[in-house]
Amino acid sequence: MPLIETPVPFLILWALIGYGLGSIPFGMVLARVMGLGNLRDIGSGNIGATNVLRTGSKPAAALTLLLDGGKGAVAVLLARAFAGEDAVQLAALTAFLGHCFPVWLGFKGGKGVATFLGIWLALAWPVGLACCATWLVGAAVTRTSSSAALIAAAFSTVWAVLLGYGIGLVLGIVLTLLIYWRHAANIQRIRAGTEPKIGEK
Numbered sequence: 747m748p749l750i751e752t753p754v755p756f757l758i759l760w761a762l763i764g765y766g767l768g769s770i771p772f773g774m775v776l777a778r779v780m781g782l783g784n785l786r787d788i789g790s791g792n793i794g795a796t797n798v799l800r801t802g803s804k805p806a807a808a809l810t811l812l813l814d815g816g817k818g819a820v821a822v823l824l825a826r827a828f829a830g831e832d833a834v835q836l837a838a839l840t841a842f843l844g845h846c847f848p849v850w851l852g853f854k855g856g857k858g859v860a861t862f863l864g865i866w867l868a869l870a871w872p873v874g875l876a877c878c879a880t881w882l883v884g885a886a887v888t889r890t891s892s893s894a895a896l897i898a899a900a901f902s903t904v905w906a907v908l909l910g911y912g913i914g915l916v917l918g919i920v921l922t923l924l925i926y927w928r929h930a931a932n933i934q935r936i937r938a939g940t941e942p943k944i945g946e947k
Contacts, residue, residue, distance in 0.1 A: 747916040748831035757836055760829055764821040764837035768844025768861060771851055772813035773798050776806050789942070794856035796891040796944070814856070815864030817841060822868035835917045838865045842921060846928055857928040859895040862921055866902060870911035877902050889943045892932035899925040 752760070773793040777785045782801040785793050789800035795814060799807035821841035825834040845861040847853040863881065867874030877898045884894030903918040926933070935941040 748835060748913055750832050751830045752833045756829060757833055760825050760833040760837045761840045763824065764840035765844040767817045767821045768841035769848035769850060769855070770813075770817055770844075771848055771855065772817070773810040773856065774851070776810055776813075777801065780806050782806060792856055793851070794858075795860055799944070800942075811860050814845065814860035815867070817845070818861035818864035819868035822865055826868075831913065834869070835914065838869060839917060839920065841865065842924065846924065857892075857895070857932075858921075858925060859891070859898075862895075862899065862902075862925060865921070869914055869917075870906065870909065872909045873902065873905045873911050873914075876905040876909065880905075885944060890936065890941045891944050892929050892941055893936055895925060896929060896933070 750757075771793050773795065774785055777783060777788075777798060780803060782788075782798070782803055785791065785797055785801075789797045791797070795807045795811035798810045801807075818838065818841045821837045822834055825837040842858050842861050842865060844855075846855045846858050848855040859881075863874060863878055865874075866877050880901045881894045881898040884897035885891060888894060888897075899922040902922060903915055906912065906914050906918050932941060
């Protein structure tokens with residue numbers, strides 16, 4: 747965990763910037779713009795890339811993945827350019843919270859997987875790449891996006907320590923716990939064997 751060196755008013759500012767960026771519901775916007783319907787009425791009702799894929803549009807799902815990951819990365823990179831590591835990690839956390847609980851959607855947002863990966867790629871790219879690779883392996887083995895996300899989240903702090911970003915350990919643990927909390931219903935379906943497979947409409 748980094749030392750708190752940034753003045754509190756500036757930490758609040760970076761928290762708000764992170765939240766504002768994270769709360770942009772790109773999946774909802776792309777679905778509307780591309781005529782795919784209201785994501786709330788499709789599949790799980792989630793606003794993330796996995797549910798966008800259930801509309802049948804791979805380009806929309808890919809764009810959602812990139813943009814949801816990008817907003818987490820931008821929050822981190824902006825804070826890193828103008829503030830200290832304490833502000834960087836705070837902006838990362840609030841960007842994740844913004845995606846999961848966006849004010850524009852009544853605080854009912856996504857599950858944060860793409861944003862989680864984007865945050866790690868910007869915080870420490872070797873850790874981010876390891877998390878992405880873990881997700882890909884998990885997805886190939888389980889064929890479910892949620893299982894892959896849970897596996898990647900579980901390994902993220904391991905990668906952070908092994909790859910030299912121990913300062914992000916506390917943030918990593920918090921993000922992992924949030925990922926598991928947001929996937930509580932998915933975990934129940936995984937146990938019951940009813941979790942939808944990747945690409946299933």
